[in-house]
Amino acid sequence: MNMNEILIEAHGLKRHYRRGSETVKAVDGVDLSIRAGERVSILGPSGSGKTTLINLLSCLDAPTEGTLLVAGRSVAGLSEDELVEVRRGVVGFVFQQFSLLPTLTVAENVELPLTFLGRRTDAQRTGEILKTVGLSDRASHLPRELSGGQMQRVAIARALIADPKILFADEPTGNLDSTTGEAIIELFKQLAHDKGLAVIITTHNTVFGYQADRVITLADGRIAKQEELRGGTSLSPLAGPKQKTARAPRGE
Amino acid sequence: MVRDRTKDPFILRRYVVLANKNLRRRPGRTALTVAGVALAVAVTVSLGGFMLGYRVAIDKSINMLGFQVMIMAKGCPYEAATMMLKGGTGLLYLPADTYDKVKTDADIESITPIFVGVAEKQASGISDEGSASNTVIVNGIDPPSYQVMKPWLAFKQGPGFAGGRWFSPGSKDEVVIGFEAAEYEQRKVGDTFYASITPAGKPDPVLHQFKVVGVLERTGTQDDGTVFLPIDVAREYFNRPNQLTILGIKLKEFSSSKISEFENRWLSLPEVQVVGLQQVKTTLVNLVATAQTMIAAVTAVAVIVALIGVINTILMSVYERTAEIGIMKALGARRSGIFELIWLETLMMCLAGAVMGSVLAVAGSGLVQKAIKSLFDLGVSGSIVQITPALIGYAVLGAVILGFFGGLYPAWRASSMRPVDAISRGE
Numbered sequence: 234m235n236m237n238e239i240l241i242e243a244h245g246l247k248r249h250y251r252r253g254s255e256t257v258k259a260v261d262g263v264d265l266s267i268r269a270g271e272r273v274s275i276l277g278p279s280g281s282g283k284t285t286l287i288n289l290l291s292c293l294d295a296p297t298e299g300t301l302l303v304a305g306r307s308v309a310g311l312s313e314d315e316l317v318e319v320r321r322g323v324v325g326f327v328f329q330q331f332s333l334l335p336t337l338t339v340a341e342n343v344e345l346p347l348t349f350l351g352r353r354t355d356a357q358r359t360g361e362i363l364k365t366v367g368l369s370d371r372a373s374h375l376p377r378e379l380s381g382g383q384m385q386r387v388a389i390a391r392a393l394i395a396d397p398k399i400l401f402a403d404e405p406t407g408n409l410d411s412t413t414g415e416a417i418i419e420l421f422k423q424l425a426h427d428k429g430l431a432v433i434i435t436t437h438n439t440v441f442g443y444q445a446d447r448v449i450t451l452a453d454g455r456i457a458k459q460e461e462l463r464g465g466t467s468l469s470p471l472a473g474p475k476q477k478t479a480r481a482p483r484g485e
Numbered sequence: 486m487v488r489d490r491t492k493d494p495f496i497l498r499r500y501v502v503l504a505n506k507n508l509r510r511r512p513g514r515t516a517l518t519v520a521g522v523a524l525a526v527a528v529t530v531s532l533g534g535f536m537l538g539y540r541v542a543i544d545k546s547i548n549m550l551g552f553q554v555m556i557m558a559k560g561c562p563y564e565a566a567t568m569m570l571k572g573g574t575g576l577l578y579l580p581a582d583t584y585d586k587v588k589t590d591a592d593i594e595s596i597t598p599i600f601v602g603v604a605e606k607q608a609s610g611i612s613d614e615g616s617a618s619n620t621v622i623v624n625g626i627d628p629p630s631y632q633v634m635k636p637w638l639a640f641k642q643g644p645g646f647a648g649g650r651w652f653s654p655g656s657k658d659e660v661v662i663g664f665e666a667a668e669y670e671q672r673k674v675g676d677t678f679y680a681s682i683t684p685a686g687k688p689d690p691v692l693h694q695f696k697v698v699g700v701l702e703r704t705g706t707q708d709d710g711t712v713f714l715p716i717d718v719a720r721e722y723f724n725r726p727n728q729l730t731i732l733g734i735k736l737k738e739f740s741s742s743k744i745s746e747f748e749n750r751w752l753s754l755p756e757v758q759v760v761g762l763q764q765v766k767t768t769l770v771n772l773v774a775t776a777q778t779m780i781a782a783v784t785a786v787a788v789i790v791a792l793i794g795v796i797n798t799i800l801m802s803v804y805e806r807t808a809e810i811g812i813m814k815a816l817g818a819r820r821s822g823i824f825e826l827i828w829l830e831t832l833m834m835c836l837a838g839a840v841m842g843s844v845l846a847v848a849g850s851g852l853v854q855k856a857i858k859s860l861f862d863l864g865v866s867g868s869i870v871q872i873t874p875a876l877i878g879y880a881v882l883g884a885v886i887l888g889f890f891g892g893l894y895p896a897w898r899a900s901s902m903r904p905v906d907a908i909s910r911g912e
Contacts, residue, residue: 284909291815313820313903313904317818317819317820320815321817322817326816332809332812336506336509336510337503345816346817348500349813349816349818349819349822350817351493
């Protein structure tokens with residue numbers, strides 16, 4: 234994996250939509266680029282546009298304006314089916330609610346994306362992925378037999394099974410206690426390091442958010458602050474990490 | 486390697502497993518829906534089996550008559566039908582020369598004249614006026630031509646019945662008795678049979694003593710309850726020397742156009758009606774047409790209710806799994822993948838219902854037969870519910886077609902969800 238490869242490049246990215254007579258500017262002019270192996274946290278209060286931005290960057294949603302390249306492919310103006318084609322095999326997802334299928338075992342949940350991608354499953358490969366997330370002994374368990382942290386690990390394994398280049402995690406620690414959340418963040422760090430994955434997470438938790446290579450703080454759909462942490466830090470933002478890049482939101 | 490799921494059985498199997506596990510998530514709801522489909526299929530198969538079996542039974546009854554066309558005196562066609570199947574009274578007669586005229590028709594393969602009369606049975610010559618059923622149908626026949634028409638007629642064998650035969654030429658006191666009549670009267674070959682016949686135009690009956698020269702094997706037709714005399718003897722005893730009741734006819738070519746031509750040719754004779762088997766058949770079929778229509782309506786309602794149940798179940802399941810469907814799309818499922826998954830769930834429910842319904846129909850066919858027979862007098866004997874593999878095949882195919890169409894809307898709804906909306910709505 235070329236660590237200098239730019240996997241995401243956005244310029245003037247906007248996502249506006251109408252709610253009654255009002256135009257909501259959920260994302261309103263974002264420029265950013267993310268490289269392979271980079272861990273990026275997107276912070277910001279509720280309604281700042283974190284989820285909309287991650288939806289755009291992960292090709293779940295299409296921008297209303299601006300340009301966006303994901304793994305070298307231009308995304309602007311694509312239909313839903315075309316967005317699926319960009320996502321397939323490039324993007325992996327982890328959700329706050331874990332979103333495992335309750336009737337499938339851990340192994341079946343992990344292998345689920347392969348079914349939709351039309352790829353055959355491989356028990357050995359599934360075993361390796363489960364080992365990576367520390368769940369080798371839980372392959373035949375049902376989700377209800379797991380703890381919250383274990384369920385999130387299954388969701389991470391599921392995101393990894395198709396060998397994505399970018400891993401998106403929307404509030405991945407939102408339903409976990411701090412110890413379990415810390416372990417999940419460590420796992421992301423390890424995956425970015427070992428597999429060269431670009432890991433992009435949104436979080437309310439600044440402690441977890443600052444354990445990244447870069448922290449982007451959103452306000453009103455724009456980047457209010459962008460901080461380079463050079464390899465990530467375990468320090469609280471209150472301890473004063475060095476602000477490498479700070480940029481006032483446009484128009485301010 | 487990326488494979489086409491429609492070509493790779495492994496991927497298709499994964500879809501089937503996934504659909505199956507989704508259906509098992511709400512086992513009660515799925516079971517009820519499948520039961521609804523099963524009931525609709527069971528009703529459809531039973532009704533189809535009844536219609537099939539009933540027609541076969543009618544065909545069989547009619548083939549056992551031996552005639553394709555009857556010429557008889559004008560009267561009620563229902564009575565004609567009944568007469569053909571069960572025997573009848575209140576008879577009307579044709580002039581005997583009708584036989585001579587009709588037998589010249591070039592389309593006829595064989596023809597037999599029959600004289601039908603009603604006599605009173607006399608046990609050992611003693612009048613039994615207290616008996617509820619002391620009459621017997623007497624058929625005056627011409628054995629050579631009658632046997633051509635009914636080649637299956639055979640004489641009963643065994644102790645007391647050996648040496649059964651038709652009448653000797655010129656005899657006036659010999660009878661051949663049908664299987665049931667012989668059993669009822671406890672008559673064997675060589676026994677005496679008494680019957681009182683009232684000659685036409687005379688007030689008093691005349692007691693005749695006959696010798697039983699043959700007892701027929703069971704045929705399953707009205708012949709079983711009939712006593713046979715030579716036609717000339719019967720005409721003489723009933724004092725109708727120049728009359729006959731029925732001309733039974735077999736045509737060289739048994740097609741509706743030939744029968745219709747034949748009928749038109751001979752309808753010109755005065756006081757004559759030509760009854761083709763089609764007419765008899767139609768009369769019999771009409772007897773239960775109303776019941777069949779009602780049952781068909783019930784079937785239609787059952788099918789519609791089952792279909793609504795299936796659509797409702799799948800739609801509810803789609804709504805409940807909104808977020809999940811969004812997640813599947815996020816994980817790489819195309820619209821077509823979601824569509825096929827939901828569609829497969831619908832088809833699997835319908836298929837399961839079809840199989841269960843078919844088993845139910847086969848297992849319950851005896852009961853259905855009993856119920857139908859107790860409700861309607863169908864005028865036919867034997868099995869009237871025939872569930873064939875082809876019928877079950879059609880029912881299963883029908884259920885799958887229903888699932889095919891029933892699944893379209895829920896599958897379309899699911900596949901049309903935008904992943905972002907689905908995930909946010911479901912959370």
